[in-house]
Amino acid sequence: MILPSDFYARPTLEVARDLLGKILRHRGRGGAAAGRIVEVEAYIGEDDPACHAAPGLTPRNAPLYGPPGVAYVYLNYGLHYLVNAVTEEKGSPAAVLIRALEPVDGLDLMRRRRARAKWRRGKPIPSDHELCRGPGNLTTALGITLAHNELPLTKPPLVIEDAGSAVEKIEWTPRIGIRVGTEQPWRCTIAGHLSVSGSRAR
């Protein structure tokens, strides 16, 4: 079942927690690929210094101010696309960054896309649990680009589904990869999952 837009029209920390265990699915050229969400981060409002809404409304961050249940995709470091789900009501800028997935469908397609990525051409193909480990890696594996910015997550080609998957143990920690706003424990993970990013044994 595809999550309705109501799901996203709630406090961002609740949406973040409830997104764990859900399925992010993309049907595009070359086929379908999907993964189970195991790591997310919340970015909440203009008062959150790490949120893209911190400078106020700009053309780039406009999707954050729009209706909930929409994808906010942007290019980071000139290399990686990052995908967020917009939350809360229209006019209240907040979103959940999807940071890692456990691959579920389309593993071959994911391997091909990861191998094709220009910054790692000629490198070994990642193992299964590394295919969607990290926010830049998962968009590469699913084929998500700037073209998906502002698309509703409630209808194909890009959707989030409830597969009835139970989540083992949820853990809240500070957000990573940012230089401000690290005091908030707004990173939510399935504790110990192999596909969660950050330092850990491979």
Added chain:
DNA sequence: CGTTCGATGCACT
């Protein structure tokens, strides 16, 4: 183990 750093595009000041 840990830290550093290059590749790369674009929004923003």
Added chain:
DNA sequence: GTGCATCGAACGT
């Protein structure tokens, strides 16, 4: 011109 919500290799302990 500066600074990123990154990745992964290359180095130092």
